[in-house]
Amino acid sequence: MLQTFDEIAAGGRDITVDADVVVVGSGAGGGAIAAELAEGGRSVVVVEEGGHYTSKDFSLDAATMIKKLYRNAGSAPILGRPNIIFSEGRCVGGSTVINGAMSWRTPDKVLKRWQWEHGLAELSPEALDPFFTKVEQRVSVGPQDPESIGEDARLMQRGADKLGYAWVPAMRSQKHCCGANNCAFGCPTDAKQSVLVTYVPRLLAAGGRLFSGCKVERVLTDGQRATGIVGRFRHPESGARGPRLTVRAKIVVLACGAVQTPALLLRNGLTNSSGQVGRNFLCHPNAKVVGVYDKPIHAWKGTIQGNQIREFIDEGIMITTSMVPPGLLAMSFPYFGARSWEVMRDYDKMLAAGCLVEDTGTGRVGLDLFGEAKMRYDINDRDFANLIRGVALSSEILFASGARRVLLPFDFMTTLESADDIKQLFAHPIPKDEVECLTVHAMGTCKMGVDKRSSVVDSHGESWDVPGLFVADASVFPGPIGVNPQITIMALATRTGRWLLDNEQRYFH
């Protein structure tokens, strides 16, 4: 049963519910673990802060949808040098509703690092394989149908081929995606297999309950174990207050993402004997470059990413297409007035490419004066050099594919007119705070480990300090993964769910 703010507010009374498990958050981690447990016979309640929207509600108007589907309308700043804009979903299905559905297993080299450097011997590729396989089936991971690949992806591929750079076709969670390219504002055809159309229906079919429009304020404990949560219904758009929700449960799972999960723990003063809650904040900083071609290429037709350039993945750089609607593209440029129009009137001839950097530095999530999450992250010199190199390589690929000029993500050096100009990027140091940076990947803030002095949760996601309290989102990653994290989150959450089911006597009696 799914109940929204409006349905609960109409009743007007506070609600108390008993369950085996309460899951806070309904995104990649929350959705996966909730369905796993419900299908395993456990009574599960999911509490989601955002609203419940379906493809009937999704419009093609970015300015409208960004306010409905994104936390802070997509504008949460990570303060530092440079400031980085962080966007995450806040709706039933979480960020899977607004992401590009890119679906990659955790690279073997990353799992090896986690084994060697963090002692997580259980997380080998072989041990995780059944969980990856299960998740990939649940969300229909596969290559795109050829007719859905857009001209932007073909151009990137052509540029990479010309330069001899390796690329891979995109693997995405989708069923016959037709290339509507509206992933970031909700898939209008339900081809994208987000949690909204996969795990949520499974949860509900297995008897689970989902409350949307309810912000969890407290995690309850009996002094030792986690015993439930208390939340307040709030209208997802207006913020109007509704009744209170109390869920009494044997197991509490936090899956609010790597920013909101540590913030909730810090607000509640929980599970921080290591001092690590909120630390180790990783975000895969990325920057966008835009190629402008002589002819219209309609980059907004075709799937959001048709391929990824993997030539530099071992250096920590991944490059792909990343076209966005004109409003979002215009706001990322330093132009305004007549100059903005001069540039944007070529929108139909533009191809946006993004370069993502696997970070080696870390930041921190804490609380601000109002008890809300605040993020601090200063990109280190090594990662910044990689970011500039990523911009240069992206520019090179765009020129090789026929771009006549490239627009850069810098405040002062804004355009390259030819591939020969790329060396200008290295002629003088570029100040960090003059780079337009963004991210949609937050990780690492409640990291798992084998030593409770240096980690927040154990290798199954259970808090070292509060038995019965689990974390099942990207917070638990001990390090960056260098690729889109959705499948890793789902696989680790499914593994945690399986652990709970296999240890019934310990957790449910």
Add this chain to the structure above:
Amino acid sequence: MALGGWSRRVVRALAEVVLPDGGDAPTVPTSQIVDFVVSYVPHLPTLLRLLFPVGLMMLELGAFVLGPSLLPFSAMSLARRRRYVDGWVHGGWRIRRDLIKAVKGLCLLAYYSDARVRARLGYAVETHVADVSAERLRRHAANI
């Protein structure tokens, strides 16, 4: 917390500067842009929401010091406002650049999301989605 008439006036004055004009750029009513910015502010994190009007005040009253001008920003001529905003966009103070970037970005998001502007850019996304959705059903109805 809703933005008051004073804040709306400053946003309007800024929107008149940052919105494309001239050439074949479509005209979008400034009031529509201001309404969008006002509707966006409540979604910001609390701290930014509270600082937003403070930033607008810096823009408005900073004109006395940074302009330098005897008039506040919203009372300057359009040409003067353009030069003033240009100084903020390209100035050395990061806080000014960040503030103007945020408000300018919201104005441009609203402008380029307008149906008239999207049509002029050739961004016929509604038609595209309708076409590919119909084609998807035709090809794959049995498998989805």
